[in-house]
Amino acid sequence: MGREEELRALDGELAAAEFGGKLVILEGEPGVGKTRLASEAARRALKRQFTVLAGRCTDPARKAYEPVAGAVERLARTSPALLLRAGIDQQCGQLVRLAPSLAAPPLSLEVPPATEPVSERYQLMAAARTLIERLATVRPVLLIIDDLQWATLESLQMLSALMWDSDALPLLVLAMSRPVPVESAPSQTLPELHKLTADARVIPVPAFGPGEVSDALAQSRARADAERLHRITGGNAFLVSEVIRELGAGKDLDALAVPDSVTRMVTARVAQLHPDARDLVSLLAVGERMDSAELRGGLDLDEPRFVAAVEEAMGTGLVTMLDNGSCRFSHELTRTALCTTLSAPRAALLHGRVADALLATDPPRDADQAVRGGRPPAGRRRAGPRPGTGERGGRRGRARRPARAGRARPPRGGHLVPAGARPAPRLPRRGPRTPRRAAGRVRQGDVAGRAPRRPPHPARRGRPGQGVRAPRPDRHRRARRRPGLLHLGGPPTASASRCSPRRARSSTPPTSAPARCWPRSSPPS
Known part of the structure; x- marks a missing residue:
């Protein structure tokens, strides 16, 4: 053929x-x-x-x-x-x-x-x-x-x-x-x-091309998509022949499991590897395609041991290194065969290592990305100067400070928004703090995972829109005096007004009711 x-x-x-x-x-x-x-x-x-x-x-x-x-x-x-x-x-x-x-x-x-x-x-x-x-x-x-x-x-x-x-x-x-x-x-x-x-x-001796895979299907009288079969097997003659043998038995390519001969072949090759190379192949089977920095971080190996493990894995024909330095399996079928041999706890452990390696090499920059645990979405501009502004030209063109290595950068507000939750809209900063606005901020804190703000103090009273909090008698600071108001928190003596805050607090006995402010034009009855 x-x-x-x-x-x-x-x-x-x-x-x-x-x-x-x-x-x-x-x-x-x-x-x-x-x-x-x-x-x-x-x-x-x-x-x-x-x-x-x-x-x-x-x-x-x-x-x-x-x-x-x-x-x-x-x-x-x-x-x-x-x-x-x-x-x-x-x-x-x-x-x-x-x-x-x-x-x-x-x-x-x-x-x-x-x-x-x-x-x-x-x-x-x-x-x-x-x-x-x-x-x-x-x-x-x-x-x-x-x-x-x-x-x-x-x-x-x-x-x-x-x-x-x-x-x-x-x-x-x-x-x-x-x-x-x-x-x-x-x-x-x-x-x-x-x-x-x-x-x-x-x-x-190169791998088979799509035309040769199509010829092999025609000779065996098996019905399948030649392009898809070539993509799954990578044109490897052994894998192509084993899959065609399964298709000849009346099985469908969509519902076809990994042939037992392929699984035994992959298991035998992995068993002959050094423990470092074996861990690399298992980690790459879960990560599918990883950069050299991500692989090295997931394996926690120094550079000489990592290079030796990659060369040994490439020598078996299981792993291929691309021109950009990333590694992947030579054939998708062999990767699937190795994944089927992993137990559930082992696969979960490897998934965790892959996630830690991705976060360590490329930390997320927003909440959605932190929840996904992956890389920034396609089309998003990385931190850096805007084109045409120069390295330090302009406030909007300055590069952001990089996050610390190994630590995810939280979004604005100092917290992460849970997956599926929609935070309340940000309220305007200026204007009086009405009870309705305070309730909105409490709801926002509940959604975002922060501690809710304290409700407004019951002593905040006054004219609508201009509530003024009167000083409590048990506080040591002096109350601000405003024009047009008469302070009745205690006897308005000259000695009390000229004494220090600590002495004024000791000279004025505490009362059960809070102090009130009255206009001069209408003295209390």
């Missing part, structure tokens, strides 16, 4: 391998179809009368020289007559340590006596090269190695020994590898990996 360009390139390499050895690397993300493409290349090589050997690397490695050992062991079990025809003899006896089937009849090779480790390693590499040379005298050889990114130092050294001076050998080494960042590779294998792949040809 598709891959015409990549297959044409592999056909050219197979034709050129009959006249000299070469290393070709198929590079792509996990599940994109590298192994399927290599299988098609092996089928075409068999038609060209190639001897095909296949091995793979695992993480962690199960044995020393794993890819070459697995290829020789499989060839010894399936085609011993070919080895006899090639003249495999005791010069390849060191390979019995890697492939025990060589010691069985009809080959019956013996293990040579053990020597020092350095000499034994070089003899083992020499025996492997002798095997390939003798096989190449009969037919051209195709050696397929899967997951080269997990190769150990010993395996890379043996591959280098096989490729050394291989221009005269009809040998093609086809390796599959993921685009792993070089910083995440072990420091011991990195120089050897660069040395091996320096002269190799890299063939990138």
Whole structure:
């Protein structure tokens, strides 16, 4: 299905391998179809009368020289007559340590006596090269190695020994590898990996496009929207094939659950990650798309550990970093599969971490935004100078002071309005404080969550619109004297008016009734 360009390139390499050895690397993300493409290349090589050997690397490695050992062991079990025809003899006896089937009849090779480790390693590499040379005298050889990114130092050294001076050998080494960042590779294998792949040809294997997804649906006779299927799977060949298999069983794409094979694949990849990378992937599954600062704040990691976690997550093919520095899942289907494996308490905890990280990196500036717990709505102007006013030009163009880091900025009034509540309209500031206006402010305080104001004092009386509060006799401050009013709170003696407030309070006995103000023209009866 598709891959015409990549297959044409592999056909050219197979034709050129009959006249000299070469290393070709198929590079792509996990599940994109590298192994399927290599299988098609092996089928075409068999038609060209190639001897095909296949091995793979695992993480962690199960044995020393794993890819070459697995290829020789499989060839010894399936085609011993070919080895006899090639003249495999005791010069390849060191390979019995890697492939025990060589010691069985009809080959019956013996293990040579053990020597020092350095000499034994070089003899083992020499025996492997002798095997390939003798096989190449009969037919051209195709050696397929899967997951080269997990190769150990010993395996890379043996591959280098096989490729050394291989221009005269009809040998093609086809390796599959993921685009792993070089910083995440072990420091011991990195120089050897660069040395091996320096002269190799890299063939990138991209994801399927919408046209190829449509062709796959047509071949399987499944009914679904190709554009939507491509958006859900990201064009990943493994995910596309699994979803099409479910659609072929009569299921609808709208009501389709995550296939069990996809969930098992995602769970296996996440289980192999470092705890920091595992937490990053789980947090990103809930946050969907987060900036680097938000991710680092949610994980509470220092910069070196955060960078290492991101590189490891990208190496598995689960996470992709965009050009603006934000991270997201490579495929929506894998993110959904990981979310289904989270328990309810774990998902709630991750949601809380995402919310805290968003508030810490971008605090809200108004009440509605604080209730939503998200970022400012689209189209809202951020704090800063107005265009054309300059950095400090004008009162309306001055930039607001930024809020403190980690603390949400409350709106005007010092309180947050609950979700769904509508505060009372703001009353005018000027004018007399009538009881109706005071009641309105009490209602406003109740809605906004503040303590209501105290009701007006019953002693506030007088003419309409000009209520005057008379001084209470138990207060220590002196009452203001107004023209046209006669103060009758006590005996109007000169000594009492000239004494201090404290002495005036002690000289005037308290009364039960509050003091009143009367006009001079109408004395009390």
